[in-house]
Amino acid sequence: MKARNWIIGMGLLGIGVGLGAGAVWWLRVPAAAPSANSTATHSQEGTPKGRHILYWAAPMNPKIHSDHPMKDSMGMAYLPVYASSPNAPKASGLSIDPRLAQNLGVRLVDVQRRPMGQAIHTVGTVAVDENRVYSVNPRFSGWVTRLNVRAVGDPVRRGQVLAEIYSPELYSAQQEYLIARRQGGAMEGPALLAAARARLRLLGMPENQITALARHGTAERNVAVIAPTSGVVETLNVRQ
Incomplete structure (x- = not known):
């Protein structure tokens, strides 16, 4: 009776050890990174209807563009820029952020053809040209x-x-x-x-x-x- 109980106990212990090892292995296996195809699929699926993606911009530096979905060196996904976005480039003309224009005091005027001039306000000293001085004696x-x-x-x-x-x-x-x-x-x-x-x-x-x-x-x-x-x-x- 004791031998049988011992055998059954050992069997249960083996099953417990196996389950414990399986749990450790499952916790240590990292989650698989989403592939470019999955990112692209997600981006396309998340795109609102009627909006066209022009390019993808780096989240930390919007000046860095990509023609396809990707991630930067820190693992952050590029953000899509839509045709209707305020940051999207215009087909023609010049666009300035209204807040920046207000801070810089930018004013808009019609384009004119005229000579460019610059007024300089400074302090100077008027002196006589010594090479053109005549002494009358x-x-x-x-x-x-x-x-x-x-x-x-x-x-x-x-x-x-x-x-x-x-x-x-x-x-x-x-x-x-x-x-x-x-x-x-x-x-x-x-x-x-x-x-x-x-x-x-x-x-x-x-x-x-x-x-x-x-x-x-x-x-x-x-x-x-x-x-x-x-x-x-x-x-x-x-x-x-």
Whole structure:
């Protein structure tokens, strides 16, 4: 009786061990991953009627597209993008998310053909071009009898009379030049005339004024100071 009970007990134990091992094996076997065909079938079955799928987009990066259902490296299924979806590309034109347009302050206008320009608001300093600065300094002593430029910033034109100066030194040089012209027939006349003319040039008398002096035959007490170019007065160190 005891032997029979033992045999029956062993049989039940064997069945229990077998069932336990089967349960462990069943728990350890992973579930089979759905195939691409099953995913495609599921996607197609889940597609609402009347909506056409354009492509499948990665769930973490919608810019990554696929022409068929698939999963990314993390096992996440690509999401279908329908033709009627707001994210679907338009056949023509430009589409901007309304929230983004509001944040950026985008305004819509009709297309026009016109030159493009850009306004730049900044801070700068206006400086004089040192390569175009002219210094007007008489080479003779004297007194300013008339000053036509009154302040820094006054515009001047080329050939404009800036001032008139009375100079005893220049007046004497003019008289010497006229005397040398009258003595042109003497032996030393040409040499004296050339020396007197050269002295007038060294004193800064322009060539046209020397020619006018020879034509009129009278020395000028007031000599005009002429602007060599057009521009703006930057420094004024003389007063009348």
